[in-house]
Amino acid sequence: MIVQIVLIVTTIKCLFIPLYHSTDFEVHRNWLAVTHNLSVSQWYYDTTSEWTLDYPPFFAWLEYVLSFVAKLFDPQMLYLTNLNYASDMTIIFQRLSVIVLDFIYIASAKSCSNLISDGKLLVFILLISNPGLLMVDHIHFQYNGVLYGFLLYSMSNMIRGNFISAAIWFTVLLNLKHIYLYVAPAYFVHLLRAYCFTISTNDGVHTPWYSFSFINLFKVAIAVITIFVLSFGPFIDHIPQIISRLFPFKRGLCHAYWAPNFWALYNFADKVLQHGLPKAGIVVPKVEASMTGGLVQEFEHTVLPSIKPVVTLVLTAVTMLPALIKLWHLGADRKYRTVSFVRCMVVCATCSFMFGWHVHEKAILLILIPMSFLSVLGDVDGRLFLILSTVGHYSLFPLLYPKNLLSIKIFMLLTHCAIAFGNIPTLYEPQKPKHKKPKRSFLRLPMLGPFESLYVYGLIVLCVYENLLHTIWGLDKTLPFLPLMLTSVYCGVGVLYFWITYYYYFIYFNVSKVPMLGTGNLTQYTKKIK
Known part of the structure; x- marks a missing residue:
């Protein structure tokens, strides 16, 4: 079945070859x-382009x-x-x-899926059929797949306890x-806690104590430094120029349209105040609506304080700090620390997505x-x-x-939702006779509460407005970027809810008081990762 799934997904990618591609296609050419x-x-x-x-x-x-x-396909694509x-x-080549x-x-x-004992095939399908990667890489055009491949290799090595391999794979990824x-902070804390601190005991009675291993720290340092030397060594005289290219702070707080993060909500609040305060008799300066112009640029907020890179x-x-502290303490539990590392990765990634400078929506x-x-572990x-x-x-x-x-976007999203909503809840439903199973409202989505379900259904209303009503009502001429703003703000609320809820879950998760998780207790839960 693995081979069949790979063939199906690869065939879909091939069918996308003649479709639209973004400016990123020219970037990589x-x-x-x-x-x-x-x-x-x-x-x-070089600044030819x-x-x-x-x-x-x-x-x-x-x-x-x-x-x-590429030269074998068309040498002219290599002309500067x-x-x-x-x-x-x-x-075709690209x-x-x-x-x-x-x-x-x-x-x-x-x-990664081989690490799972319950839900192995589901994890594999969720990963390789990810609609985001299909949209971003195979239509929009980028190389995120190979990059996330290195991330998953690093993550799986970390879970298996191959710490040096995990550090090497991740350092290679950073240089890609x-x-x-x-x-990276989650990697740093976990490697330091799980690999550089070793457990020592005098006998089987006394409480174990932790000693720091300078040898292990040296191994990690040598592995990481070696990769960076190989990467930046040929450019040793040009590192300031490379740094200026890698971190262009003049691109502005937000990307071409607002990524659904905290700054989308911040920008929206500024817009609301800009138009609402004059009606209350408060004078505000009039500025061009640059934030909704779909351009990559710097801008100043009208009412709220403008944000500088250092603030983000x-x-x-x-x-990130509370999550990293929690990860440090959870690192003492060998049975749980591998899962806590991945969860902390998610928290750190979400913190950066929510508050980072010039965050791309693809992040x-x-x-x-x-x-x-x-998704199959709790x-x-x-x-x-x-x-x-x-x-x-x-x-x-x-x-x-x-x-x-x-139609392609909607089909990919609905297919992925059908796989996820149809299979993930079955991992956590109690095995009871059919006549004893509690009845669920038809409109309430599996595992989701009523308000969470209502929010998800709201995406249907948003989609209908953006693709139908906005044009029918003639707003596409006067407010062309309103749908982008609505998408960013509405989805930003959902991402903010995820961040707060998942952060709380990670911080207050107590291993010693684990209730029924998934299909069993703590012992069964830890066995889900082989």
Whole structure:
């Protein structure tokens, strides 16, 4: 069945080849040309195209290797001056390169699902059929699949206790794309607590005590430093230039449209105050509605204080801190610390998504993919995954704006929802005779409360308005970016709810007082991870 599922998903990816692609397609074509034609010392200085190289060195080397294969398809795609070049062979090559590299992700999904004893196949299906990856990589166009493959490999090695391998895989990932710094604090704390502190006992009676292993710390440090040296060594004289490319703080607080995070709600509140205060007799300055213009740019808030990069950095660090402290304490329990590490990854990723600077809407995948793994390990994990998976994937719809893609987006989301809502709840339902099972309201979704169900159903209303009523009412001419704002704000409420609820669950989860989790007690629960 694994082979059949992979074939089905890969076939779907191939069918997406002729569809719309975003400007990211030209971004990666240009990077192929830059790395193929210029010397290493010029890679991070070239400005022939506006889409300059702004990924870490390992990804640049990946583009360099791919460029030699690209030359066999169409040499003209490697001309530096061939801006916006998109011949049929160029499209076929770039699409196929993503599909082929995705097998790294498929193999890593299999590696992670093998860790599960109950729900193994479900986890594998949820990971490789992720509609976000299908939309972002195989229609919009990017290489997130291979990157998340490295993340899952690192995560599975961490769970298995292969700490050095986990550190190596994650460091390689950081040198492919630096956005994964978001979850680096969880890696740092867990490696320090679980690997560098060792348990020692004098006999079987006395309480164990922990001693710090400088040897283990040295091993981790050597592994990490070696990877960074290999990555940045050839660019030793150009590191300031690379850093300026990797962290362009002039791009503004929000991306092209508002990612569904705290700043979407903050921006919306500023807009409401801007239009509401004058009606109360309070004068506010009039400014152009730049925040809803769909552009990447800096802007100033009208009523609320404008946000600087340092503010987002402090907020992100402060909100992560309690979770990292909790992870440190949970690291003392060998049976539980592997799951707590993945949960802390999710919390850190969500904190960064909620409060980070210039957060891309696609960063929601950094939360959803680890949650796919956790969804079968606890009833709260499963319930919150159902909510976030639905809302988070819907929030990616504006990336694929052509109208002819609407049916494809809806089909992928509904298929994934059918798999998740149809299978995850069965892992946690008590095994009772059919006539004794409690009746559930027809409108109430499995595992979700009434208000949670109502919120999810609200996405249907939002979709109908955005794709039908907005145009029928003639608002597409006067308020063209209103649907984007509504999507960001409505989905932002859902992501905020997930963050608060899951954070509370992680902080107050007490291993010694675990009630019925999933299909059994604590002993059965820990056996879910082999």
